[in-house]
Amino acid sequence: MIRFENVTKRYALTANPALDDVSLEIERGEFAFVVGKSGSGKSTLMRVALREQLASEGTVMVAGHDLAAMSSRQVPRLRREMGAVFQDFRLLPGKTVTQNVAFALQVIGKPRHVIRSLVPETLDMVGLADKGKRLPHELSGGEQQRVAIARAVVNKPQILLADEPTGNLDPATSLDIVHLLDRINRAGTTIVMATHDSAIVNAMRRRVIELHEGRVIRDVADGSYDPALTPDEARPDVADVTWEPEANEDIDPAAGYEGGA
Template sequence: MIRFENVSKVYARGARPALDQVSVDVERGEFVFLVGASGSGKSTFLSLVLREQRPTRGHVYVAGRDVANLSAWRVPTLRRQLGVVFQDFRLLQNKTVHENVAFALQVIGKPRHAIRDTVPEVLDMVGLAGKGKRMPTELSGGEQQRAAIARAIVNRPQILLADEPTGNLDPTTSLGIMRLLDRINRTGTTVVMATHDDEIVNEMRRRVVELSDGVVVRDEARGGYGEREAILPDVGASPVLDSPGSGTRAPVQTVRGV
């Protein structure tokens, strides 16, 4: 469904490549986590799939198309087969939830009756039944993300790209979102999700592709998030905490009234 063949992307001449000879093959119906530190190339990976950028070298195939050589006027056709979800939801604040989802269909010229039928169905599926008339600001973060997901899948795309969809959400809400993405995946949609959330990755046990400095360093079928450095360096037991009072005393400070 998505195939990267020795793809390199260099933004500025002479700079370190954002992606370096990346070869990844995502099958139809797969659920893939894209992990790695900030700047490892996850976002570049997604924007190459969307053809917001072209690779400097190599080929990117999405749904059977050579995306790098796709002429500009055919890009919309490609994007109609892709759904995208972002960390910051990107809902239009002046439209209701229903209008936000309908917008995605209106702008690709879908007839009105089709929109009227599909939108409530999709809202129902993402768990926003009856909330179509709310404005985005009247929804919780999780609900906003559900609305954004509804917008992404309302046109039944073959591939759903998610760029840290749980990045702004608390763990419980994230869990709900992950269940939703999993359900969408089970209907046959290929899901590629870039994330930093190790708990989710470890729990889902799906394929994990880890990028580091633009290179694929790991590609495991049922992987975990991978090793993480400890937050504080391990310096051994602190004498102060172990035996309070045994070191030098801090000088007593007194405050006098003026």
């Protein structure tokens, strides 16, 4: 479903590549965590998979498309086969929950009757059937992320990319969100979730791909994640890097935790 072959991504004016010779394959229907501390390349990997950025070297195949060979005209079609959710939810503040989810279908030209049946069905699936008329600011963080997930999956994509979807949520809510993603995965959607939340990873026991300074240092099925482990311990053949404890820089304290933290 997603295949990276020797992918390197360099940003202009930075010495070290954000992704360094990454090769990995995620099969159809899989649920994979991409873990690593801030700056390890998780978000770049997600952006490259979404074709928001092109790899500097190597081949990226997503849902059968070679992203480098793709013309910009074809990109929308690729994105319709993928859904994406982010740490900051990215909802439209002036639109209701229903309108936010419907927006994703309206802008790709879905007919009204399809929108009318898909939107309530999806809101029901994420547990927000009774909150369709609310505005995003009237919802809790966890509920907002559910709206974002509903919007990402309403068009029934094959792949769902989640970049730190629990980064702004408290641990209990985070687990709820991951259980929701798990349910979506069991219905057949391939899910790739970037996170540095070890509690979630360890609770789920799914595939774990660990990145460090743009390299894959570990890739195990039924894996766990302990950010305190050095890469040395995580994968003994990468010994020449210094490892510092997880700093949690990704979390914006101003954005607030749900539940009165």
